[in-house]
Amino acid sequence: MESHRILKESQIMKIHYVTGIAAIFVVAVHILMRLIVPFELSLEYDYIISNYKNIFYVLILESILVLVSVHGFNGIRIILLELRQSKAWENMITVVTISAMIALIAYGTRTIILANGL
Amino acid sequence: MEEIEQPSRNNLEGLKGWLNPSRYGWERISYWFQRLTGVFLLLYFIGHVYETSTIVNGQNAWESFLELTQTVWGHLFLILVIGACTFHSANGIRLIFTHSGIGLGTPGRPDYPYSPSSLNYRQKSGIWIALILSAAAMYYGFNILFGE
Amino acid sequence: MNNTDSINEDKIVLKVYRENRGQKSGAHYDRFEVPYKKWTTVLDALLYVKSYNDPSIAIRYSCRMAMCGSCGMKINGIPRLACYTKISELETSTIECEPLSNFPIIRDLVTDFSLFFNHHKDIQPYIQSNEGVETDTEKKTFSFYQSPEDVDRYLQFSYCIKCGLCNSACPTAGTDLRFPGPQALAQLYRYYADTRDESKKRLDIVDDRHGIWRCHFAGSCSKVCPKGVDPALGIQLLRSYMLGISKDNKELAKKIEINTDKDNNSN
Ligand code: HEM
Ligand code: HEM
Ligand code: SF4
Ligand code: FES
Numbered sequence: 463m464e465s466h467r468i469l470k471e472s473q474i475m476k477i478h479y480v481t482g483i484a485a486i487f488v489v490a491v492h493i494l495m496r497l498i499v500p501f502e503l504s505l506e507y508d509y510i511i512s513n514y515k516n517i518f519y520v521l522i523l524e525s526i527l528v529l530v531s532v533h534g535f536n537g538i539r540i541i542l543l544e545l546r547q548s549k550a551w552e553n554m555i556t557v558v559t560i561s562a563m564i565a566l567i568a569y570g571t572r573t574i575i576l577a578n579g580l
Numbered sequence: 581m582e583e584i585e586q587p588s589r590n591n592l593e594g595l596k597g598w599l600n601p602s603r604y605g606w607e608r609i610s611y612w613f614q615r616l617t618g619v620f621l622l623l624y625f626i627g628h629v630y631e632t633s634t635i636v637n638g639q640n641a642w643e644s645f646l647e648l649t650q651t652v653w654g655h656l657f658l659i660l661v662i663g664a665c666t667f668h669s670a671n672g673i674r675l676i677f678t679h680s681g682i683g684l685g686t687p688g689r690p691d692y693p694y695s696p697s698s699l700n701y702r703q704k705s706g707i708w709i710a711l712i713l714s715a716a717a718m719y720y721g722f723n724i725l726f727g728e
Numbered sequence: 729m730n731n732t733d734s735i736n737e738d739k740i741v742l743k744v745y746r747e748n749r750g751q752k753s754g755a756h757y758d759r760f761e762v763p764y765k766k767w768t769t770v771l772d773a774l775l776y777v778k779s780y781n782d783p784s785i786a787i788r789y790s791c792r793m794a795m796c797g798s799c800g801m802k803i804n805g806i807p808r809l810a811c812y813t814k815i816s817e818l819e820t821s822t823i824e825c826e827p828l829s830n831f832p833i834i835r836d837l838v839t840d841f842s843l844f845f846n847h848h849k850d851i852q853p854y855i856q857s858n859e860g861v862e863t864d865t866e867k868k869t870f871s872f873y874q875s876p877e878d879v880d881r882y883l884q885f886s887y888c889i890k891c892g893l894c895n896s897a898c899p900t901a902g903t904d905l906r907f908p909g910p911q912a913l914a915q916l917y918r919y920y921a922d923t924r925d926e927s928k929k930r931l932d933i934v935d936d937r938h939g940i941w942r943c944h945f946a947g948s949c950s951k952v953c954p955k956g957v958d959p960a961l962g963i964q965l966l967r968s969y970m971l972g973i974s975k976d977n978k979e980l981a982k983k984i985e986i987n988t989d990k991d992n993n994s995n
Contacts, residue, residue, distance in 0.1 A: 470935050471935055471936055471937050471939060471941050472935050472941070472970050472971070474941075475679075475941045475971075476971065479676045479679070482669075482672050482676065483672075483673070483676065485669075486669050486673075489665065489669075493662075497724070501724050501725065505646060507635070507639040507642050507643065510635060510642075511635070514635075527629070530625055531625075534618070534621065534622040534625060535622070537618045537619075537622065538619070538622060540941075540942070541615065541619070543904070543937055543938065543942075544900055544903050544904040544907070544942055545903055545904075546903075547904060547905055547906050547938070552937070566626060566629055569629060569630075569633065570629045570632075570633070572633070572636075573629070573632055573633040573635065573636055576636040577635050577636055580635075580636070587843050587905045588832040588840070588843075589905065590832040590833060591827060591828075591829060591830065591831060591832055591833050591839070592829070592830055592902055592903060592905075593829040593830055593896075593899070593902035593903075594902055594903055595903070596902075597829070597899045597902035597903070598899050598902070598903070603805060603806060603948075604806075604897060604946065604947070604948035604951050604952075605947065605948075605951055607945065607946055607947030607948070607951075607960075608899075608946045608947060608948050608951075610945075610946075611899065611944050611945070611946035611947075612946075614944070615944075675944075675945060678945050678964055679945065679964060679967050679968075679971070680964075680967070680968050680971055680973040681964045681965045681967065681968025681969075681973060681974055682968070682973070684961050684964055684965070685961065687880060687881060687882070687883070687884045687885065687921075687958075687961065687962075687965075688880060688884060689880065689883060689884065690884050690887065690955070690956025690957070690958070691956070692956070694953070694954075694955070694956030694958075695956075696947075696950035696951070696953070696956065696958035696960065696961065697958060697961060698945075698947065698950055698958050698960045698961035698964065699947050699950055699951065699958075699960070703947075
């Protein structure tokens with residue numbers, strides 16, 4: 463049944479679990495960045511720009527972006543698949559969630575690249 | 581398989597079953613909350629990536645967008661995000677273990693009155709720990725955002 | 729015989745859902761007052777109503793002892809066996825009987841199990857052996873040896889009576905018609921864990937976008953199961969093999985060929 467799929471559902475779910483666990487660590491670093499300085503200061507323009515120029519932190523931001531997007535949009539795909547069943551709906555869900563995921567990653571990456579050059 | 585061409589949706593519990601977490605115990609509440617926090621976090625995440633993108637338009641654009649969360653309601657919203665993130669992560673770890681068959685006990689010979697080994701106290705305490713951690717994170721966030 | 733109990737008989741109100749297939753507009757509840765004792769079951773009460781008040785109520789039952797799996801219904805909002813639920817244990821003065829959710833209504837409390845049984849068939853609920861099969865041309869029969877430990881691997885799951893309560897409580901089964909449901913998934917584990925079964929393909933049957941991964945361990949199936957099957961346990965154990973956490977190190981049961989030439993009278 464459905465052998466034309468690129469990934470088996472078990473493989474997709476392994477990705478879901480791994481991205482979830484990996485996200486914990488990078489999001490923790492991200493939240494810590496708000497706490498190692500006074501919170502208000504952490505949201506100041508200059509502080510943030512300097513963050514965006516720190517290549518290690520940028521890599522962390524980019525990995526949050528990718529990990530959480532993959533995990534979150536797959537989560538939405540799961541929910542929508544359970545909601546309704548028909549070929550047209552299911553194909554639509556696959557296309558929409560994958561495009562939204564790529565779009566969000568691209569948009570966030572654009573911010574990171576531009577802010578890095580500011 | 582003998583396909584039923586168009587299986588009937590008559591009498592399905594539907595969204596009511598998803599949204600009503602009472603009746604079936606803590607594990608059902610965990611299911612409900614994991615889903616709710618997952619969707620909420622995704623919505624926040626999309627908004628958050630949009631919010632941070634204003635920084636490329638200079639300091640003014642950033643600061644005017646930031647004002648959205650620099651209100652009492654904005655702070656309360658951020659506290660909810662922190663709570664949701666903590667619960668979803670902690671309970672997510674528990675779920676990854678259970679989905680791997682860990683911490684559920686082994687099959688045996690059930691005796692009346694049956695008490696299913698998969699719904700054991702380890703699972704329930706995992707859910708409570710996630711809830712307590714989430715409350716603690718929200719309390720901590722509250723002190724930082726509203727402190728002084 | 730001056731038992732005051734029999735004079736001041738306790739009574740409860742039985743609220744019964746009534747509907748004919750496809751006639752949602754006529755759906756309503758009928759109320760009946762029914763006397764009960766400590767040991768009266770909801771099925772007893774329904775049969776009392778059928779005998780003395782309204783014979784037209786449609787219910788399905790057979791064994792009256794939680795063995796046939798036909799009397800499943802929602803009692804006070806939760807899926808239960810009517811023959812296995814005592815009125816005195818419910819501790820409410822009104823008892824509401826409704827057809828099992830997630831099963832199409834045929835009439836009143838009787839629901840259609842076709843899809844449920846189809847899902848069960850899909851997981852191939854029978855022992856598959858590469859050579860122990862009896863064929864017409866070659867009457868080869870085998871006897872299998874299993875230790876008590878081998879039996880314990882699956883025994884609990886084999887107690888399933890196909891009553892459908894678990895699927896009725898499952899939130900995924902409540903929206904996803906292609907999801908096999910806790911009953912079928914637990915039976916897949918029952919055969920997978922059986923040392924007599926040699927099938928290598930079982931896990932692939934449910935590794936599908938509507939398959940086993942749509943279980944989120946809400947645990948409601950195990951909560952309502954009247955036989956202690958714990959379908960949620962079976963599902964998670966199965967998933968553990970699919971994730972590679974548990975290794976498939978099942979030792980197949982030893983087989984001894986039985987000679988069936990002498991027309992079965994060698995016992
Ligand atoms: C940080 C650590 C995280 C962990 C360990 C984690 C873990 C999990 C797990 C195990 C599931 C599957 C639940 C199930 O199948 O029942 C899940 C679902 C989900 N997660 Fe996460 N997650 C994390 C972060 C996030 C974040 C930040 C988001 C938001 C973008 C998110 C969005 C979702 C969504 C939408 C679902 C689907 C909900 C469902 O299927 O019920 N998760 N998560
Ligand atoms: C309430 C807590 C949060 C605050 C105050 C906050 C604030 C910020 C700020 C100021 C930035 C700019 C870069 C920096 O200085 O770090 C940023 C970027 C980012 N945040 Fe958060 N954040 C919070 C929570 C989260 C969570 C929970 C996630 C993930 C689920 C997240 C994901 C991201 C991502 C992916 C970026 C990079 C976006 C981009 O540059 O395109 N944040 N956040
Ligand atoms: S697993 Fe339990 S609740 Fe489900 S059909 Fe079998 S006996 Fe009924
Ligand atoms: S009548 Fe057989 S299970 Fe209730």
